[in-house]
Amino acid sequence: MSDITLDSKIPPGPVAEKWTTYKFERKLVNPANRRRYEIIVVGTGLAGAAAAATLGEQGYRVKAFTFHDSPRRAHSIAAQGGINAAKNYKGDGDSIYRLFYDTVKGGDFRSREANVYRLAEESVNIIDQAVAQGVPFAREYGGLLDNRSFGGAQVSRTFYARGQTGQQLLLAAYQQMARQVGRGQVELYNRTELIDVVVVDGRAAGIVVRDLITGEITSHSAHAVILATGGYANAFYLSTNAMASNVTAAWRAHRRGALFANPCYTQIHPTCIPQSDDFQSKLTLMSESLRNDGRIWVPQDPGDERPPAQIPEADRDYYLERIYPSFGNLAPRDIASRAAKRAVDSGRGVGPLKNGVYLDFADAIGRLGEDTIRERYGNLFEMYERITDEDPYATPMRIYPAPHYTMGGLWVDYELMTTVPGLYAAGEANFSDHGANRLGASALMQGLADGYFVLPNTVSNYLAPLLGTQPVPTDHPGFRQAEQEARERFGRFLSIGGTRSPDHFHQRLGRIMWDYCGMERTREGLEKALSEIPALHEEFRRDLRVVGDGQRLNQTLEKAGRVDDFFELAQLMCRDALEREESCGGHFRSEHQTADGEAERDDEHFAYVAAWEWTGQPGAAQLHKEDLEFENVHLAVRSYK
Amino acid sequence: MASTLNLTLRVWRQDGPDDTGRFDTIEAPGIKDDMSFLEMLDVVNERLIEAGREPITFDHDCREGICGTCSLMIDGQAHGPQRGTATCQLHMRRFADGQTITVEPWRATAFPVIKDLMVDRSALDRIVEAGGYITAETGGAPDANLIPVPKPVADAAFDAAACIQCGACVAACPNGAANLFTAAKVAHLNLLPQGEAERYSRVENMVDVMEDHFGSCTNHGECEAACPKKISIDYIALMNKDYLRAKFKNRRYLSRNP
Ligand SMILES: Cc1cc2nc3c(=O)[nH]c(=O)nc-3n(C[C@H](O)[C@H](O)[C@H](O)COP(=O)(O)OP(=O)(O)OC[C@H]3O[C@@H](n4cnc5c(N)ncnc54)[C@H](O)[C@@H]3O)c2cc1C
Ligand code: FES
Numbered sequence: 001m002s003d004i005t006l007d008s009k010i011p012p013g014p015v016a017e018k019w020t021t022y023k024f025e026r027k028l029v030n031p032a033n034r035r036r037y038e039i040i041v042v043g044t045g046l047a048g049a050a051a052a053a054t055l056g057e058q059g060y061r062v063k064a065f066t067f068h069d070s071p072r073r074a075h076s077i078a079a080q081g082g083i084n085a086a087k088n089y090k091g092d093g094d095s096i097y098r099l100f101y102d103t104v105k106g107g108d109f110r111s112r113e114a115n116v117y118r119l120a121e122e123s124v125n126i127i128d129q130a131v132a133q134g135v136p137f138a139r140e141y142g143g144l145l146d147n148r149s150f151g152g153a154q155v156s157r158t159f160y161a162r163g164q165t166g167q168q169l170l171l172a173a174y175q176q177m178a179r180q181v182g183r184g185q186v187e188l189y190n191r192t193e194l195i196d197v198v199v200v201d202g203r204a205a206g207i208v209v210r211d212l213i214t215g216e217i218t219s220h221s222a223h224a225v226i227l228a229t230g231g232y233a234n235a236f237y238l239s240t241n242a243m244a245s246n247v248t249a250a251w252r253a254h255r256r257g258a259l260f261a262n263p264c265y266t267q268i269h270p271t272c273i274p275q276s277d278d279f280q281s282k283l284t285l286m287s288e289s290l291r292n293d294g295r296i297w298v299p300q301d302p303g304d305e306r307p308p309a310q311i312p313e314a315d316r317d318y319y320l321e322r323i324y325p326s327f328g329n330l331a332p333r334d335i336a337s338r339a340a341k342r343a344v345d346s347g348r349g350v351g352p353l354k355n356g357v358y359l360d361f362a363d364a365i366g367r368l369g370e371d372t373i374r375e376r377y378g379n380l381f382e383m384y385e386r387i388t389d390e391d392p393y394a395t396p397m398r399i400y401p402a403p404h405y406t407m408g409g410l411w412v413d414y415e416l417m418t419t420v421p422g423l424y425a426a427g428e429a430n431f432s433d434h435g436a437n438r439l440g441a442s443a444l445m446q447g448l449a450d451g452y453f454v455l456p457n458t459v460s461n462y463l464a465p466l467l468g469t470q471p472v473p474t475d476h477p478g479f480r481q482a483e484q485e486a487r488e489r490f491g492r493f494l495s496i497g498g499t500r501s502p503d504h505f506h507q508r509l510g511r512i513m514w515d516y517c518g519m520e521r522t523r524e525g526l527e528k529a530l531s532e533i534p535a536l537h538e539e540f541r542r543d544l545r546v547v548g549d550g551q552r553l554n555q556t557l558e559k560a561g562r563v564d565d566f567f568e569l570a571q572l573m574c575r576d577a578l579e580r581e582e583s584c585g586g587h588f589r590s591e592h593q594t595a596d597g598e599a600e601r602d603d604e605h606f607a608y609v610a611a612w613e614w615t616g617q618p619g620a621a622q623l624h625k626e627d628l629e630f631e632n633v634h635l636a637v638r639s640y641k
Numbered sequence: 642m643a644s645t646l647n648l649t650l651r652v653w654r655q656d657g658p659d660d661t662g663r664f665d666t667i668e669a670p671g672i673k674d675d676m677s678f679l680e681m682l683d684v685v686n687e688r689l690i691e692a693g694r695e696p697i698t699f700d701h702d703c704r705e706g707i708c709g710t711c712s713l714m715i716d717g718q719a720h721g722p723q724r725g726t727a728t729c730q731l732h733m734r735r736f737a738d739g740q741t742i743t744v745e746p747w748r749a750t751a752f753p754v755i756k757d758l759m760v761d762r763s764a765l766d767r768i769v770e771a772g773g774y775i776t777a778e779t780g781g782a783p784d785a786n787l788i789p790v791p792k793p794v795a796d797a798a799f800d801a802a803a804c805i806q807c808g809a810c811v812a813a814c815p816n817g818a819a820n821l822f823t824a825a826k827v828a829h830l831n832l833l834p835q836g837e838a839e840r841y842s843r844v845e846n847m848v849d850v851m852e853d854h855f856g857s858c859t860n861h862g863e864c865e866a867a868c869p870k871k872i873s874i875d876y877i878a879l880m881n882k883d884y885l886r887a888k889f890k891n892r893r894y895l896s897r898n899p
Contacts, residue, residue: 054779069700070766072806073708089786125782132782134775134830136799143789161799167707168802175774182770190763213755242702277643277673281680282704383705386730389675452779501690503683548695552657553756555698556690 004259006611006626009413010114015632016097019118022414023457027464034059037463038222038471040207042194042249044071046166046444047427048228049173050451056180058456063220064177064186067193067212067244067558072174075230075242076447079166080287080380082148082158083130083444085123090147094155096120103442104633106152106332107407107435108585108601110265110609113632114414115433119442122449127159129452133172137161150440151288152332152640158441163287163379169444173451195490195561196482197225197253197423198472204423205472208482210490212558215551217486219479221471223463224422226455227253228447231406231428233266235566235573236518237510239403240272240285246562247569250410250429258418259611259624261411261431263569264577267438267586268519269404270336273387273397274356283402284387286359286380288440291329293364293373294397296320296340298357302347308358308396319343327640334437334586334599335640337401341519342597344400356398365393401519405443407434407586408576411611411626415458416450419611422462426450431609436585490550493560498543502559505540509533509563509570517574522590526578530571534619537567568618575612575621582606603635646672646733649741650685652697655754662754664743667697674734678721679704679711681733698757706730706869709805712812713758714745719809719867727807727869747812751819751854762808764854765822772846773826775836788834801828803870813867816856821864823851824880825872831883841887848884 011018011025029037037060041052044066052064068074086099099120104111127145131137137159138146147156161168180186189209196208198219206221229249233239254260271286297316304311319339321328331339340357349355365373370393374381381392388398410418410425412432417424427447434442472478512532516525540563548554583592583599584606592600609626648669655662667689672681679701686696702710711728715721721731736742744758752760802825810821827844830836836843858877865874 050779057778068702069710069762070806072766073702073710075703075708077708078703078705087785125780127785128782129777129779131785131788132775132777132835134777134798134833134835136795136802136829136833137785139790139792139795141792143791143795144786164707164803167805168799171802175769176777176779178766178770179774179776181766182772188766190766242708243704244702276675279673279676279680279684281677281683284705383730386706386726386732387677389732389734456779499691501687503687545690545693547690547693553698553759556696 004419004613004624006411006624007413008112008626009415010112011414015113015117018114019121026457026461029460029464029467031059033467035061036467037061038063039459040065040220040222040225041228042207042226043074043228043230043427043429044068044174044177045074045076045228045230045427046170046173046447047451048226049074049170049177050448051226051228051426051455052186053173053176053180054452054456055459056177056185062180062186063189063222065189065192065194065209067191069191071177071188071190072171074170075245076166076170076444078242079444080163080285081289082150082160082165082441083126083169084150084157084441085127085159085445086120086157087124087127089145090156092155094157098155099123099157101633102153103433103439104435105638106437106439108437108599108638109435109603109607109630109633109635110584110628111433111435112628113630118454119433119446119449122453123445125453126445126448130169130172133176135161135168135172148289148292149330151291151330151336152439160289163289163377166444169448173448193558194229194249195252195486197256198478198482199256199420200472200476200478203421205476205478206474208479208486210486213553215554217483219474219483221474221479223466223471224424224459226424226426227410227429228426228451229429231409232569233403233406235510235570236403236513237507238275238280238283238514240269240283243282246565248562248565250425251565251569253410253418253420253423255614257420257614258423259411259613260408260572261609261611262408262576263573263612264517264580264587265407265436265585266403266573267333267405267407268337268401270333270340270401271359271399272402273384274351274353274400284383285402285404286384286397286399288333290359290377290380293376294329294359294361295363296329296357296359298343298348298350308350308360317348324640331640332437332439337519338588340401351398356400358396359399360396361392362396405438407431407436407438411609415461416454417458417462424455424459426455436587490557490561493544493546493557494550496542496544498545500543500545502544502546502556502563505536505544506563506566508536509566512536513570513573517577520588520590521577523578526574529574530578530619533567533571533574540564540567571618572612572621575619576610579610579623580606607635643673643675646674646736646738648672648736651741651743653745654697654757657756658753672733674732676733677704677729678715678731678733679729698759700759701729704729707805709807712747712760712807712809714747714812716743719747719813720869724866725869725871727805747808749811749817750856751811751817752808765806765808765819767854768819768823768847768851769826771850772839772843773830775830776839790834794832798829798832801825801832801872801876804872805870807869809867809869810864811855813863814856815861815863816859818858819851819855820858820877820880821868821872821874823847824876827880827883828876840883841890844880844883845887848880
């Protein structure tokens with residue numbers, strides 16, 4: 001345990017001027033000197049690719065790492081619905097201030113105002129940048145950019161590229177990075193996984209990686225290290241994340257001294273295809289944009305077994321429209337998810353397992369025609385049909401909430417630096433901008449803001465005084481020891497010789513997390529989880545079976561390392577959820593709700609960021625608090641009624 | 642209602658790039674028909690691990706048909722029997738009880754096998770690095786609505802940009818050519834006004850690198866049939882036209898020897 005003081009380094013002055021002030025006052029590195037610095041970027045999703053491309057362009061020598069075979073495969077590729085920006089192209093009253101306000105409110109007043117304001121400011125530059133790079137955003141017939149609405153907003157500010165916005169934004173960032181690879185400014189290490197972070201003399205010195213093809217464990221050092229390694233929703237096993245998404249990079253950094261913030265803030269997305277069976281390997285998201293035109297309902301009567309088309313209007317409960325008339329089907333995610341859970345828990349779920357609610361396009365098809373709906377959501381409808389064998393043009397979709405996104409992550413200051421000097425975290429891997437709930441279409445915005453616009457400005461402030469120094473050599477004992485520990489750790493997985501695969505344990509861990517640390521949490525449930533998880537982890541250590549060896553590609557071995565880290569993270573998520581005796585955003589404690597079942601925040605005691613310090617044991621993390629101050633947005637009950 | 646299939650898999654097993662490889666026959670009883678193809682392989686792998694045997698290595702990630710990681714040759718067809726569908730989106734209801742299914746990796750000179758069903762497709766990244774971008778350094782972009790792009794143009798660019806870089810086109814091509822991939826990449830950028838300035842240098846650089854790694858196109862059209870995103874072979878014609886013009890303009894020569 002140490003006496004860390006969390007300095008968020010928020011610049012002084014009015015919120016609208018902080019970023020300009022910062023950019024002027026930060027230290028610069030002269031263009032001719034930039035090639036004397038090396039920067040490691042781990043992760044090539046939106047945040048990592050954007051950072052690597054921009055830093056490479058600026059003249060720094062960048063090494064980029066990804067466990068994927070190509071940078072373009074990062075999980076960002078799967079984002080569907082869109083990206084927010086305060087362009088006000090629709091003239092419907094949007095502004096930077098409104099996007100800022102909506103995001104702080106949407107986050108249930110648990111984010112830092114200064115960060116969010118900067119995000120809203122940079123949002124407009126992202127769209128300009130993306131269009132210049134060739135992102136084929138949706139356009140109107142006049143050739144100008146089109147927008148749609150997303151949950152938690154009453155303006156149309158979401159830019160989109162059919163249902164493949166993440167794909168197109170990632171391709172653009174990847175192409176910008178590829179250009180730097182071609183120019184020799186960025187050196188790319190694919191199929192290479194970070195397995196440890198090395199800190200020497202209190203600063204980030206580099207990373208230890210495993211070559212996934214040869215199994216070889218080596219080190220890389222640099223003046224600064226950026227982690228842009230995505231979120232940890234796969235702690236729940238079943239989630240909308242890609243199969244390989246994992247927490248290892250952030251967790252290893254945490255174990256080396258980086259504080260982990262708000263781990264319990266997880267987002268359960270309201271519109272996913274319900275689980276169909278035990279073999280299921282992941283859950284598929286149906287973009288929130290569908291709620292622009294789809295209406296959500298369940299039968300009034302739990303016993304109603306009629307096919308949806310035969311249930312007359314009077315026997316349907318459009319519960320979001322009923323409870324939240326002003327936002328209706330576009331209520332924010334946390335609220336829409338809990339409402340769906342309640343509908344299903346009340347016995348009114350639909351589908352063979354009665355585990356879903358309807359998302360119905362009949363009205364929209366009647367009003368706009370099937371072609372318009374096809375144009376807007378064709379690929380999503382197709383995806384739905386492939387999976388369920390049902391045609392959503394003819395019968396309503398069935399949807400249910402699923403783990404999707406994690407607002408928590410490595411604690412970072414205004415410069416996106418973790419509590420380890422020289423170690424940065426960007427994109428979903430940090431905790432920075434979304435508070436306790438993220439609004440739709442704002443993760444892409446944040447990842448790109450971090451990568452293109454924030455880090456390239458803040459990193460120089462750290463690097464400038466290091467001019468003339470060399471990175472710590474990789475034969476330094478700090479690296480040697482970390483490599484040795486990693487070899488021993490992977491060797492252990494191989495030598496246990498138990499009976500069960502890493503997936504088997506992951507699935508069981510996910511079950512515990514979903515039951516006790518999912519959409520609704522209670523003290524009792526969390527305590528139960530905190531006793532079951534270490535026991536299961538123990539069983540994992542005793543009974544794991546990894547077939548094959550460590551000198552060749554071994555997917556089971558890769559998975560073992562990732563699951564091992566999820567076990568430790570899961571305990572921290574539960575600890576954090578237990579400690580936070582209030583309900584806010586995605587964190588709903590049943591003990592803390594209003595008479596009509598809405599989340600009840602406790603600003604007096606919990607308006608802080610919970611930043612946890614590793615002390616050597618997963619269950620024994622030490623809590624540090626960063627108090628949140630609201631100078632612009634007044635703390636209010638978050639109402640969407 | 643879901644029914645259950647008993648299947649036999651003939652799976653390609655190869656220990657590493659230097660191993661010659663062989664088919665392994667694995668029984669796969671009790672497969673539910675609402676599983677995806679990859680979930681079926683997950684089940685088979687769990688059983689292999691339980692039996693102490695090495696699971697089958699295969700590439701996959703998003704399982705939503707968007708990341709382009711999955712890459713299986715199923716009964717001789719890239720991504721299997723369903724048109725416009727990546728392996729991860731293929732469901733077992735497409736197969737019959739008692740069927741024997743042959744599963745192989747992508748086969749192409751430019752895609753060496755890493756292990757079992759996993760291949761190295763990084764040659765595709767090399768093509769992109771050669772010119773598959775618009776030079777637009779961060780910070781200098783004009784307002785996004787400054788240049789209107791007619792909707793049909795934006796749509797055509799998008800149809801090309803939908804490529805997921807899975808390499809099915811290469812695997813399906815008898816010559817192992819990457820023309821459909823390269824053409825899609827070229828067309829996405831060359832169709833847009835933002836991509837105009839580098840139009841000819843782009844196509845020339847990309848095609849040259851493509852030819853270093855991949856076979857030549859002799860218009861078989863297998864690529865289009867195999868593409869999970871149904872990308873049209875017409876883009877190849879567009880690429881060839883731009884390439885010819887680029888050669889004609891000989892821009893590179895002119896710019897190097899002013
Ligand atoms: C189905 C789906 C739809 C979504 N739709 C939207 C949307 O419409 N709008 C929106 O704003 N957001 C959306 N999101 C959220 C958004 O896509 C993500 O939050 C965002 O893309 C994360 O980007 P990132 O760059 O932080 O990380 P990622 O894209 O997850 O990239 C992580 C990178 O890190 C690498 N990596 C991780 N660990 C290691 C390691 N140990 N060693 C080496 N490399 C490593 C990976 O290889 C990868 O390159 C969606 C998410 C999902 C799941
Ligand atoms: S796994 Fe991503 S496209 Fe198939």
